[in-house]
Amino acid sequence: MLLLRRLATALPSIAGVIIVTFLLTRALPGDPAAYFAGPAATTQAIDEIRHQLGLDRSLPVQFLDYLGQLARGDLGTSLSTGQPVLAELLTRLPASAELTLLGLVLSVVIAVPLGIAAAMRPGAPVDHFCRVVTTAGVSLPTFFTGLLLVYVFYYLMGIAPAPLGRLDVFSSAPPHWTGFYLIDSLLARDLPTFGAALAQLVLPAATLAIFSLAPLARITRASMLAALGSEFVRTARASGLSRRRIVYVYAFRNAVLPVITTLGMVFSFLLGANVLVEKVFAWPGVGSYAVEALIASDYAPVQGFVLTMALLYVLLNLGIDLVYGLVDPRVRLEA
Amino acid sequence: MRRREFLKRSTAAAGTIAAAYVIPARPARGQARKDTLLTLSESGPNNLDVMGVGTNRPGYEASWNTHDRLVTFGVKKDPNGHDHYDYTKIEPELAESWDVGDMSATFKLRRNATFHDGAPVTAKDVKWSFDRAVTVGGFPTFQMAAGSLQKPEQFVAVDDHTFRVDFVRKDKLTLPDLGVPVPIVINSQLAKKHATDKDPWAMEWLKNNEAGGGAFRIEKWTPGQELVYQRFDEWKSGSLPKLQRVIWRMVPSAGNRRALIERGDADVSFDLPPKDVAELAHEKKLAVIGTPIENALNYIGMNVKIAPFDKVKVRQAVAYAIPYQKIMDAVMFGRGKPMFGGPAEVSAPIWPQPSPYVTDLAKAKQLLAEAGLPNGFETTLSFDLGFAVTNEPLCVLVQESLAQIGIKVTLNKIPGANWRAEFTKKTLPFIANAFGGWLNFPEYFFFWTYHGQNAIFNTMSYQNPEMDKLIDAARFETDPKKYKEEVEGFVSIAFADVPRIPIFQPSLEVAMQKNVTGYRYWFHRQLDYRQLAKT
Structure with missing residues (x-):
């Protein structure tokens, strides 16, 4: 009982964490598309990457996408190491x-x-x-x-x-x-x-x-x-x-x-x-x-x-x- | 009694553990160490495929060593006697010979070359790979276009071992562009097995798997930690590398990279900060090689669309107030090539070359007065925090010096991830930055940085039709005399109008144990293990 009750109180904080991290990472300065386009990219190349990353869609749509992925146990793919985040976290944890x-x-x-x-x-x-x-x-x-x-x-x-x-x-x-x-x-x-x-x-x-x-x-x-x-x-x-x-x-x-x-x-x-x-x-x-x-x-x-x-x-x-x-x-x- | 016995037993047990630990480990270690190269760098590849989305520079290195290109570049000695690739000499790699016709080039492929899985390399693989490079978009497509390689119809597999490139226009960069890291030859049969309807070019699979036929194959890759290469003994496109294995470890802390190389645990440490390099070179325990990066320049840029930098006299005043020598001594520790204090007249068609400017505060003050600003002005100097090691002290010195002629400078530090987005907007009035081009032609540098097309690297928003005409003419010029005049022409304008103030040409620094030989500088600024050896 104690265990269940304690677990239930944790749910709102986890939901809060999901929303806050989503918003925070978007609010950070910096343009991932420009970063990953490399040192000699044209504006067009940057736009192409932005589209590939889904960053040209609206925030609520991106958030829903993110929730859907979470439900499937998919934490997305890291761009800097090129690997699925879940796999990396599991090996690094x-x-x-x-x-x-x-x-x-x-x-x-x-x-x-x-x-x-x-x-x-x-x-x-x-x-x-x-x-x-x-x-x-x-x-x-x-x-x-x-x-x-x-x-x-x-x-x-x-x-x-x-x-x-x-x-x-x-x-x-x-x-x-x-x-x-x-x-x-x-x-x-x-x-x-x-x-x-x-x-x-x-x-x-x-x-x-x-x-x-x-x-x-x-x-x-x-x-x-x-x-x-x-x-x-x-x-x-x-x-x-x-x-x-x-x-x-x-x-x-x-x-x-x-x-x-x-x-x-x-x-x-x-x-x-x-x-x-x-x-x-x-x-x-x-x-x-x-x-x-x-x-x-x-x-x-x-x-x-x-x-x-x-x-x-x-x-x-x-x-x-x-x-x-x-x-x-x-x-x-x-x- | 019991206690004594316990002590005795545990000592014996400890002895066995120690023996078990020491005995099998040592000889194997000595053996492995001799033909294995251990190299260190700050960060590693994010993708094994040079044509991938957002592949970083270490990723080019992985791709370069595991794939063949049709052609490669020869070698020459630089002024210090070190090996340096030679962009004027195109040499065979996968193609053993070629014919350049009027509007096409035909390549004969090596008949005995195979991929790492044993499949023969055919012209179909070359075609598939080049089609991929011009189709996937982003950086690879852009780099191919720099050599007028633009659409799949240009690439023809004549028969299994004959491959033809049709030209869309005559371009002296076409052949050199086939030797850069992008146009690699991929095992198309293997890659196609992993292609899907959504991903016809197997981008996902090739990100983590290599399907090449280069001198090394990848034994193990742990992203962010290490990459282990094994020599491909069946390699036919050059003489077999001396190294059997290369272990490339990522060590984020610069201090530890230095400790590892100084203690002799690592063989090569790549891309070091100037202070470490200067000290290591001074101590002489290691071989330290610094090569000026071709066609690269660290500069101070002024946005000519923003007052008061729209006045040429203001720009010249700033150019006379930069503490050049202090920057070389205190920021660069003497590494890097000074790009100031040159002759008044440009007399060679090369880039970068020293500008005529020197530190002369009296002259700067006078120019500022002539521009109508005898009391100076206020401005903001922005720089990329990603390169804070050199940028920050450099900007502080500039700030200090400009204060002496009445220009009040505020420093604006921009995080690395944000830097490109910021300077792309071209709203920063005054920046410290660097630019380098792979292909070593002055007009290539100017095309990106001074041309009126206003590419994102023209951070000064500089537009001058007279200069554009000279750049465009030089790009396709065939007459060497005219070419010299054109290049000298646009370099002179760049110095007179001085929208960007050259400071120094940066160096690519590498520290090695003295038993490592065969280091060669490459324009892509990454290590090529094929020439390295341990003696």
């Missing part, structure tokens, strides 16, 4: 997702313990360390961190592989199961490819992790501080429960709700930050795809990208709501 998830996992693994440690000893060196790391992480733009990491670990030290996308030039992709190279290569029992894919992932994932460390560590610290100072913790302490049990079972479980909310938010803006990281590491993800399409006024991929992202957010929010229910029984009861 796992690349972005693998990178973002790994970055997020890396970030959680570092940020949560760091936040807890900082909250247990406020004012101690570990707390200051936490503060420095988070301030540095949040104030460095991702493309800068990315380029810096490439410069140090690839160019100067030569220990990281060349920033050439998901695999080095002489490895070939594992057989397609999930599109996640790490999982696919393990399924195929292909350790060299697993190693190659992991090596390519380390720097971009670290870039994303550095960027997302700050909000997670800070919110963990703040909510742990609140939980540790609350009355039930004092009662638990007075009852002589072990420190371990107090911190991890009573305090942390109560502190984790805001951390999950932040995690959801961080995940969504990581998908955004991805655009720049993908550019730096030549990562074949959805972000770089959308930006390139935007520069070329290539409508179809931009619309497809925004729509996919909107759907992803809806699913993500749904997932977070469900996790809430697991962590906090009150949420279930209210529903």
